[in-house]
Amino acid sequence: NWRKSELKHGVAAAEAQEVLLNDPLCQVDTRHSDVEQRYVALGVTNEGRRLFVSFTVRQGRVRIISARPMSRKERAIHEETQKAERR
Template sequence: MEDEIKKLLQECTGFQWDAGNKDKNWLKHQVANSECEQIFFNKPFLVYHDTRHSDAEHRFYALGQTDLGRKLFVVFTIRNKQIRIISARDMSKKEREIYRKML
């Protein structure tokens, strides 16, 4: 499944930021939009299908790091070949341990 998701991501042409999601992560978790985008280009990048929250549309979650090494947990969907960030926050302790094992 992870390979299918990575193929979908390779077909994406950019990110979708609009009034519904452009300020939300900064206000809730002090995560800038540019930081959300950076994790998709840095290694390691772990991405999984979020089957529990994929009722109306396919949702995914990712563990990754920003250019400055900030470790983020990001929930996103893909709409019209664009990545739409739903939520972004710092990784929890458990998520950091999972991520660290991939280094």
């Protein structure tokens, strides 16, 4: 499943992991799974690439479901949140 996301969106697994380590904006994703708690994160890689990452936590480990470049709307949300945190 991850490989499919990597091919489709051009995001390496290491980049998605960087986003999660670089203080992303996270929230619970209630729309995509009734079986397990899922989360979405908006954040940046070490190179400054802005990504949307979907993930879950299983047995104490983070499992990345998919990652892609942020949409225009997601970039705006991320930028506004960053500005508010700097104030």
